[in-house]
Amino acid sequence: MQTILEHWNDTAANNPEPTIPSDQPRVKIDWVLTLKGQNWRVISGQVLEEKVASDHRPVLVELEWVGKN
Secondary structure (H helix, E strand, O other): OOOHHHOEEEOOOOOOOOOEOOOOOOEOOOOOEEEOOEEEEEEEEEEOOOOOOOOOOOEEEEEEEEEEO
């Protein structure tokens, strides 16, 4: 991820909640990324407490496009 994050922004950088395993998450392996150089504003973000649908918890991020730099 370090290499990827050279070109992409982690929308959950201020709140890096773990996402796996879904019953008791301990590790973050799910990401919502935006391309660096584009101005996306993170309105909200959270890891949903869903334990049944997958072995990962879903990540929900609300973004607003504010234009290019």
